[in-house]
Amino acid sequence: MSQFDDVKHLMKGRTIARIVYDAPTIARRVDELGEEIGRAYPDGELLVLGLLKGSFVFLSDLVRRIPRPLQVDFIVASSYGNDTVSSGVVKLVYDPATELEGKHILLVEDIIDSGRTLNRLVETLSQRRPKSLAICALLHKRLTTDLALEARFVGFDAPHEFLVGYGLDHAEDFRSLPFVASLAD
Ligand code: IMP
Numbered sequence: 001m002s003q004f005d006d007v008k009h010l011m012k013g014r015t016i017a018r019i020v021y022d023a024p025t026i027a028r029r030v031d032e033l034g035e036e037i038g039r040a041y042p043d044g045e046l047l048v049l050g051l052l053k054g055s056f057v058f059l060s061d062l063v064r065r066i067p068r069p070l071q072v073d074f075i076v077a078s079s080y081g082n083d084t085v086s087s088g089v090v091k092l093v094y095d096p097a098t099e100l101e102g103k104h105i106l107l108v109e110d111i112i113d114s115g116r117t118l119n120r121l122v123e124t125l126s127q128r129r130p131k132s133l134a135i136c137a138l139l140h141k142r143l144t145t146d147l148a149l150e151a152r153f154v155g156f157d158a159p160h161e162f163l164v165g166y167g168l169d170h171a172e173d174f175r176s177l178p179f180v181a182s183l184a185d
């Protein structure tokens with residue numbers, strides 16, 4: 001139980017059901033993904049676009065493991081409408097200032113659940129005439145067969161539980177946990 005005791009002061013009274021991916025496991029996989037991404041883009045300009053906020057921890061580790069020149073920017077999307085069932089309407093709150101045309105765009109997401117957010121973003125980003133567009137997700141729940149663009153780089157096929165940590169939140173809490181965990185009810 002000592003791993004749980006170590007983070008008790010971060011948990012706001014909630015408990016962790018289990019650690020799904022611990023920090024060393026994530027670090028090893030991020031190393032592999034960085035190498036894989038480096039090999040996938042032998043030439044051209046690469047712009048890594050982090051979808052905020054969930055991807056910020058993953059993105060910062062990942063870009064330092066990609067052994068080729070690249071640029072980083074962010075994109076902020078927000079779903080709105082009915083708050084219990086996602087409406088499928090996604091608004092761009094921050095649009096990357098960087099030129100996308102002619103560049104390889106790698107969109108980095110924390111977790112793919114219904115895929116609605118990504119589907120809308122893919123549509124929007126495609127219109128900017130990038131040289132290529134691909135998705136990298138740390139976690140993929142494999143719940144949807146309806147992705148406009150299937151993720152090319154995936155860290156882990158995630159269990160169908162609500163996960164927090166390593167950037168993922170529950171009502172904005174738990175993003176700073178160094179591992180991915182599922183919350184106890
Ligand atoms: P989608 O549009 O349904 O694929 O939702 C993707 C977004 O929902 C992710 O970027 C996360 O912010 C959030 N999300 C989905 N599943 C989880 C989870 O298990 N834990 C934390 N956030 C999640």
Ligand code: MG
Binds near residue numbers: 054169
């Ligand atoms: Mg979230």
